[in-house]
Amino acid sequence: MDGKLAVIGLGSIGSMALWQASRLTGSVVGFEAQSPGHARSAVGGDTRLFRMLYRGRRDYYPILQRSRRLWAELEAESGQDILTRCGGLSIGTVEGPYISALLETTRINGAEHEILSRDAMAERYPQHNLRPDDCAVFDPHAGALRTDRAVTAAVAAAQANGATVVTDTPIASILETEDGVVLTSRDKTWTFENVIVASGGWSQRLMPDYLKAATETRRIFLSWFVAKDAAEFSPEKFPVFIRISGDRSMYGAPSVDGVTVKATLDGRGAPTPAPDTVARSLTPAEIAETTDTVLEFFPGLFPNIVRSDAFPDLYTKDGNPLLGHPAETRRIYCATGFSGAGFKMASGYGEIAANEALGKRSFAGLDFVRPGRFKTR
Template identity: 60%
Template sequence: MDGELAVIGLGSVGSMALWQAARRSGTGAGEVVGFEARTPGHTRSAVGGDTRLFRMTYRGGPRYAPLLERANLLWPELEAEAGQEILNRCGGLSIGARDGEYLPQLLASATADGTPFEFLDHDELAARYPQHRLRPDDCALFDPRAGFLRTDRAVLAATRAAREAGAEVLEDTAVDEIHEEPDSVVLRSGPRSWRFERVIVAAGGWSSHLLPPPVAAAVHPRRNYLTWFVARRPEEFTPERFPIFIRIESDRSLYGAPSTDGVTVKATLDGRSQPAEHADRLRRELTEEEITETRETVSEFLPGLVPSIVRADAFPDLFTADHAPLLGCLPGRPRTVFATGFSGTGFKIAPASAEAAVAIAFGEPATEAKEFDPARFGAG
């Protein structure tokens, strides 16, 4: 055996899995090994883009609530080990029409889950957050536990904490193949091979070739793009004055985060991912249509931003056919845990998903993962 547990991919979930596994009693000290095709936090992965939104009022439904609640506790633990801020709890707004489709559904979900929130009617919202230009029937839910995550910082902190706990990290080592045997799992990278008792597959957009055929047929990489704008008055868009936001209207949608550099603000169209041929081959530049719609939406919703895109990029992620993660084992393959296919929703729940994946790998219950059993796509 080359170790007790291998983690393939050290991105948003994989880095957290390596950290969670290495800190367990009896692991670490070379028994936990992370395989990364490039380097942790590299700029071409789904981690790219500086920040991700964290929110507890979430339209994904009640099945995500246990993972969100657990992540809400684990992010501070990582911050404590890292000695730096990873989650800035500036609060979060969910904006939409009072009688539209989005806001009533979110209100019902938050109420059913018992998630704390504050309802802001049109006038309250306008008075408290004048940065948003509202339509006549717009209202909002304010989530006091929401904020933004520093993605690069989080991944590097988790990887560093794992190393300090004894884990080994193999960079520039892409895993080409995995094969589960009765007593172990064999990994191959070019001419090299390793044997581990258990494996977690968390390679994001690069996971497809490591999945058995029925599951691989149900996933595909997609391109997600992000855009940034210059604030006319940067002091109005600081975390203290401008919470993260998601705005869903009948004809337009936008989400964003406060300025982290004192100059620019992230504001990006919601739900615009597009299929990609491969995670390594996706268009980084925006199309003219994407640029036009983004500028028009920002111009209407956020008049305090100059409606010219000053920075844009695109990143891959692995999506499943039902847009829900793969989190668990397949029948007949108890030593291989899949923690991938998060379909654009993975970062906020990354430490909780990783904790569940590690528990499953060691044969322990993880009830918060039961809704995301990979076997729903076939036994493999």
């Protein structure tokens, strides 16, 4: 045996699983095809939104609560600012489907929030140009997660706890045996008692066929704009936001470099043939829709994209992650398929994956993420 646990992929979820596993055993190895936090994975793009207000499944709320505490623990261990606590805004049509669904879930969970009218928004957050029938819901615990810092800090913390990290080593295949799981990369093999597959858009090749059929790699693109007055878009004055107003939708984060502001179209992930072939440049249609939306939503931004990029991520058919052992395995654990919405809960997901893969603890109430839901007879 080369160890008790291998974590394949040290990106958003894998880095956190490695960190959490290193707290449970001194015999864990992380494998990364490139290097932790590399710019071509779903980690790229500087920031991701953290928010406690979530529409739809109430089951995410306990994971968000735990993730919030774990982000603070990672900051304490690393000494780095990982979660910039600036609050968050959910903006949409009054009594429209987005705000109604968000408030329904929020009230069920009892999450702290404040409803802001259009007039209140104009006074507190004049950076946003709301439509006459828009309102906002403020989340005081939201913020911007610094993705590259989070991943590198988690990997460094794991190494400080005794974990081993193997970089520039793509895993081509995994094979479960009676005694363990055999990993193959080029002409080298390793055997571990258990394995976590957390390689995002690159996870499909390591999956059983029924999970391959239930997932697809999609391209996510991001865009940034220059502020006319950068101080007005600083974390102290400009919370993270998600806006779904009629036919337009956008999300973004405050300026973390003192110059540019992330403002990106929401829900535009499109299927891509392979994670290695994602088109990094935006299409003319993507540019036009993005700039038109910014022109309406943010009069304080110059409506010209000054930076853009695109990244791969693995999506499931129902938009919920794959977290658990596939039905036919007991040593291979899936922690992938987070469908463009995993980073906010990555620390919590990593804790669940590490504990369950090592057999230390199981978690109830997670049937909606278990891989077996896609298994048919």
